[in-house]
Amino acid sequence: MGSVMRRMSAAVAVTLMLGMTAVVAQQAPGKWVTDKYAKLPNPAEEYTNVVLNNVLYLIGGNAAVMTPGARSTHPARVLAYDLAGDKWTEKKPTPFFSDHMTTAAANGKIYIFGGSGAMTQEAPSATLDTAWEYDPAADTWKPIAKLSMKRTAGSAAEVGGKIYFIGGSTDLTGPDGRTQNGGLVVGTNESFDPATNRWTAHKPMPTPRNHSAIGVVGGKIYVIGGRVTANNIGGFTSANVDVVEEYNPVTDSWRAMNRMPTPRSGHGWTTYQGQIYVAGGEGHDYHMDAVYRDVEVFDPAANDWYRLPAMPTARHGVNVAAYNGKLFVIGGHLAFAAGGGHALDANHNEVLEFGPAAGRTN
Numbered sequence: 001m002g003s004v005m006r007r008m009s010a011a012v013a014v015t016l017m018l019g020m021t022a023v024v025a026q027q028a029p030g031k032w033v034t035d036k037y038a039k040l041p042n043p044a045e046e047y048t049n050v051v052l053n054n055v056l057y058l059i060g061g062n063a064a065v066m067t068p069g070a071r072s073t074h075p076a077r078v079l080a081y082d083l084a085g086d087k088w089t090e091k092k093p094t095p096f097f098s099d100h101m102t103t104a105a106a107n108g109k110i111y112i113f114g115g116s117g118a119m120t121q122e123a124p125s126a127t128l129d130t131a132w133e134y135d136p137a138a139d140t141w142k143p144i145a146k147l148s149m150k151r152t153a154g155s156a157a158e159v160g161g162k163i164y165f166i167g168g169s170t171d172l173t174g175p176d177g178r179t180q181n182g183g184l185v186v187g188t189n190e191s192f193d194p195a196t197n198r199w200t201a202h203k204p205m206p207t208p209r210n211h212s213a214i215g216v217v218g219g220k221i222y223v224i225g226g227r228v229t230a231n232n233i234g235g236f237t238s239a240n241v242d243v244v245e246e247y248n249p250v251t252d253s254w255r256a257m258n259r260m261p262t263p264r265s266g267h268g269w270t271t272y273q274g275q276i277y278v279a280g281g282e283g284h285d286y287h288m289d290a291v292y293r294d295v296e297v298f299d300p301a302a303n304d305w306y307r308l309p310a311m312p313t314a315r316h317g318v319n320v321a322a323y324n325g326k327l328f329v330i331g332g333h334l335a336f337a338a339g340g341g342h343a344l345d346a347n348h349n350e351v352l353e354f355g356p357a358a359g360r361t362n
Contacts (some may be wrong), residue, residue: 029308030325030354037328038086042077043345045333048112049319051270052105052136056081056321056328057091059112059134062099080136081330083323092139098128104156104163106194110134111144113165113192114151116182126181127152127171131192145197148190152182153231155214157221159249162191164202166223166247169210169231182231185210189247203252207243213269215276217300221247222257222276224298227265233282234337240265240283244298258303262294268329272322275299277308279329282316282336289336291316295327295352313348327352 044061051057058079076093094112101115112132127150133142147165154168165188172183187205192198205223211233212226223245230238242263246255260278267281276298282291293310308327315332322328328351334344 030352032309032312033351033353034312034348037349037351038081038088039349040079040331040347041088042075042079043331043342043347044075044077045338045342045345046099046317047079047319047331048099048101048103048115049268049321050103050105050110051083051321052108052110054083054323055136056083056319056330057110057134057136058319058331059094059103060097060099060101060115078134081321081328083321083326083328091136092141094132094134095141095143096128096130096132100153101128102151102154102156102165102168104158104165106158106161106163108135108137109194110136111156111163111192111194113156114147114154114168116152127169133194144194145192145199148199148201149186149188151186151188153210154188155212155223155226157214157216159216159219159221161195162193162249164189164191164221164247164249166205166214166221167209167212167226182210185228185231191249202249203247203254205247206245206254206256207241209241209243209265211265211267213267213276213278215269215271215298217271217274217276219249220300221249222298222300223247224269224276224278225260225264225267225281232337233265233284236286238265240281246300257298257300258305260298261296261305261307262292264292264294266316267292268318268320268332270320270322270327272327274301277320277322277327279311279320279327280315280318280332284336289339290314291334291336295329308352312350313346315346315348325354327354 047058078091098115098117129147129150151168169182172180187208189202209226213224240263242259244257264281291314293314295308318332319330
């Protein structure tokens with residue numbers, strides 16, 4: 001190639017690079033707004049959350065409440081946040097005291113599975129095998145078929161009218177013969193059919209874990225990140241993973257997907273326009289105890305990840321919802337694990353208002 005051609009090629013390459021930069025710049029991913037939207041009126045760590053009909057429901061939490069004959073336990077609170085109206089209301093309390101439940105919505109109802117409750121002499125295990133149906137329209141609760149085993153900190157999603165409850169932790173008997181609450185991490189995969197009030201077992205998740213994110217796109221379930229080996233993030237028994245596994249309910253089969261950029265657990269998540277958004281979370285190693293600001297998005301169609309601008313405030317145990325071009329990240333805890341006690345439960349309602357098109361920043 002002659003010198004003239006080389007100079008022309010270089011000029012074209014520079015032009016193309018500048019053009020690509022301009023396109024990316026036009027696809028602004030939006031900006032975070034910290035003081036515009038109604039803050040969480042009752043901050044508490046470990047709310048269980050679910051979105052139904054553009055309303056975000058926060059259930060339980062572990063702000064300390066004393067019950068007769070039991071240890072300090074959890075509130076039975078149910079809060080509803082209208083994503084369109086930016087308004088909080090309080091609903092009928094739960095008929096149980098628990099946190100780390102697993103929830104999903106189907107056919108206009110909300111279903112709550114397992115969790116960790118109060119220990120008494122009659123019930124020395126905090127891990128629960130109970131299940132409940134909540135009807136938001138009637139503001140009523142009723143018990144449904146129990147789980148096949150006690151489970152806490154799992155993940156659930158609805159596909160085809162059935163709810164798949166995957167992973168979490170169950171009890172383990174220790175060498176001393178005592179019950180270790182949530183001491184065994186499992187890959188259990190079971191579906192609940194509201195029409196028949198029955199559970200059905202399916203192929204277990206390849207990577208047993210708890211505190212994972214979950215989402216449904218195109219009729220397939222994606223379990224993202226989480227915690228292996230132990231239920232509690234404290235100490236050095238448990239570890240975060242970046243594993244993403246896809247479950248196909250039609251074929252009852254699993255496959256591995258591209259890993260997430262940041263291994264984490266205790267994160268919040270939501271699905272919006274065919275993509276799964278993961279925000280916040282926590283992790284630690286021999287160097288640090290940390291809460292995360294990262295917001296990462298999984299596109300199952302491309303089997304790829306990209307990052308959005310980080311949350312203004314790092315938190316774990318956050319409650320995430322998306323509506324009308326906005327990503328809401330609400331509540332959570334400001335310190336690793338339960339550090340600082342309930343004084344560090346967050347009332348934040350930070351919202352990422354997307355631009356005309358959410359562009360990639362990685």
